[in-house]
Amino acid sequence: MQAICWKNGDIMSAKEATISVFDHGLLYGDGVFEGIRFYHGKPFLLDAHLQRLEDSARAIALEIPYRRCELAGAVNEVIAAFAAPAGYIRLIVTRGVGCLGINPKHCTKPTVLIIADRLAMISEAIRRRGARVIVAATRKPSADSLDPRIKSLNYLNHIQARIEANHAGADEALLLNAQGHLAEGTADNVFLVKGDELLTPPVSDGALAGITRAAIIELARDAGIAVSIRSLGIYDLHTADACFLTGTGAELIPVASIDGRRLPQCPGAMFEVLNDAFHALIAHECGGGE
Numbered sequence: 001m002q003a004i005c006w007k008n009g010d011i012m013s014a015k016e017a018t019i020s021v022f023d024h025g026l027l028y029g030d031g032v033f034e035g036i037r038f039y040h041g042k043p044f045l046l047d048a049h050l051q052r053l054e055d056s057a058r059a060i061a062l063e064i065p066y067r068r069c070e071l072a073g074a075v076n077e078v079i080a081a082f083a084a085p086a087g088y089i090r091l092i093v094t095r096g097v098g099c100l101g102i103n104p105k106h107c108t109k110p111t112v113l114i115i116a117d118r119l120a121m122i123s124e125a126i127r128r129r130g131a132r133v134i135v136a137a138t139r140k141p142s143a144d145s146l147d148p149r150i151k152s153l154n155y156l157n158h159i160q161a162r163i164e165a166n167h168a169g170a171d172e173a174l175l176l177n178a179q180g181h182l183a184e185g186t187a188d189n190v191f192l193v194k195g196d197e198l199l200t201p202p203v204s205d206g207a208l209a210g211i212t213r214a215a216i217i218e219l220a221r222d223a224g225i226a227v228s229i230r231s232l233g234i235y236d237l238h239t240a241d242a243c244f245l246t247g248t249g250a251e252l253i254p255v256a257s258i259d260g261r262r263l264p265q266c267p268g269a270m271f272e273v274l275n276d277a278f279h280a281l282i283a284h285e286c287g288g289g290e
């Protein structure tokens with residue numbers, strides 16, 4: 001199955017899709033992106049992703065040269081060109097080609113890339129047994145230096161945390177912010193279960209406003225589960241009944257242990273309810289089972 005790429009209006013194999021060494025996305029991480037799943041040939045929650053992309057771009061004064069309906073059309077074109085009905089889309093908008101200096105004023109045309117490929121982020125074995133996570137020493141930059149709502153191409157501190165997880169033999173790392181409040185995982189949001197309550201950190205503590213996170217909060221409230229969005233710390237991690245991660249790539253992944261301490265429940269009853277509800281939502285939005 002060949003990865004496909006749409007680049008500024010043209011569709012080609014991903015291998016043929018190259019970018020300039022002067023692209024500021026490469027030189028400075030100057031750009032924004034979205035990761036979008038598709039099931040049964042249909043993008044899941046596409047409008048929410050395009051809204052977040054537009055907001056991220058506006059926040060860094062990057063004008064996307066396509067209207068939302070044009071981008072939606074391009075995403076569907078890429079999905080149609082991809083050989084499989086389910087997979088992953090990476091939609092990237094960089095500042096475009098400029099010169100070696102940092103000043104973005106020389107970048108006159110953003111580069112827009114839409115890549116479709118298979119998703120190979122989480123193994124089924126981890127999904128079944130639950131993820132072993134660590135709390136990284138690498139901290140999340142504070143929201144007043146880089147707003148976590150901007151889904152930018154700058155992931156270096158998340159990569160540092162991921163390297164810590166790799167060195168520890170763990171499956172994922174959780175990041176705290178400078179105050180020691182829980183923010184999120186390296187590519188996912190985090191939820192804790194305590195008694196009958198579902199807990200998740202606020203965006204102001206450094207969490208991306210995850211689209212899966214928002215869906216889970218809504219599904220939980222619809223199911224009558226009390227959801228508390230509040231600051232959480234190491235104490236909450238160590239005293240939780242269960243923990244799980246959410247994200248477009250991750251969907252829902254139960255956590256088995258944090259820093260070697262086993263969670264009392266994995267996945268736990270609340271996870272099962274929400275996981276079923278999430279897959280029902282996918283079927284409702286994209287048709288069929290996945």
Ligand SMILES: Cc1ncc(COP(=O)(O)O)c(C=O)c1O
Pocket residue numbers: 035158184185186187188189207208209210211212213246247248249
């Ligand atoms: C840092 C980070 N947090 C959370 C998420 C989950 O967000 P979403 O559910 O919108 O995919 C992602 C996914 O890309 C991410 O990169």
